[in-house]
Amino acid sequence: MSKDINELTKQIQVIVDEFQGEVGIIVREGTKNIFSKNEEKIFQSASIIKLFILEALLEKIENNSFSYNQRVLLKNEDKVAGFGALKLLDENINLTIKDLATLMITLSDNTATNMLIDLIGIEYIQEFIKRKGYLETRLERKMFDYIAREKGLDNYTSARDSFRVLKNLSK
Structure with missing residues (x-):
């Protein structure tokens, strides 16, 4: 060294x-x-989980299950608190998947994140996480889902898994 x-x-x-x-x-x-x-220590993931959602989305796009240009309609019931711009916009805006992914990553937009979780499917994302060998990462709830949190569900990851997802996304 x-x-x-x-x-x-x-x-x-x-x-x-x-x-x-x-x-x-x-x-x-x-x-x-x-x-x-403590690279394997499990912590609540907060917005780091969005990186794993993005990688699962990219796999869906590579498999032609989705297209960056596919449109998704923003509804008032999609809007959640926390970071992001979508919660401030009028409903019925027609967004692309690329728009949602960009807002999720660049602004940490929780509404965009939840819309992508709904689109991809929480079960698919969790299966993707397991299949990729992220041993300490779990997606158990959407952003600002207080009911799920009261039931003990949360999102978790480790430094090791976070490092690996960043490495995979940088390829």
Whole structure:
């Protein structure tokens, strides 16, 4: 390891040691992991789950199950709280799947995310997650689904799975 990498590794270790909560992290330089801690530890995924939804969508598009240009109508009942622009727009806007994916990733739009979950199917996405070997990741509910959360359902992932999905999406 170079002197700069060694120094960076030491700085990361200090930050991790001083952090008050739990951390799952992988730091990579080129093709080599230079630091990791709790990479298999399961955390609530929050919006990181959107990366797994995107990868499942891309598979559907590659298999010609969907097209980027396929249209989906925004309805008021689709709108949910949290981040995003769609919740602010009038209903009956005709969006493409590409529009929804772009809003989900660039603005972390929860409405777009839920619309894609409905379109792809939560069961399909979870099956995709298993098939791809994401061992610590689960999609159990849509964004802002308080009823599912009260039943104990949530979305989970790990640093290891998050790293792998980012690597797969960057190909």
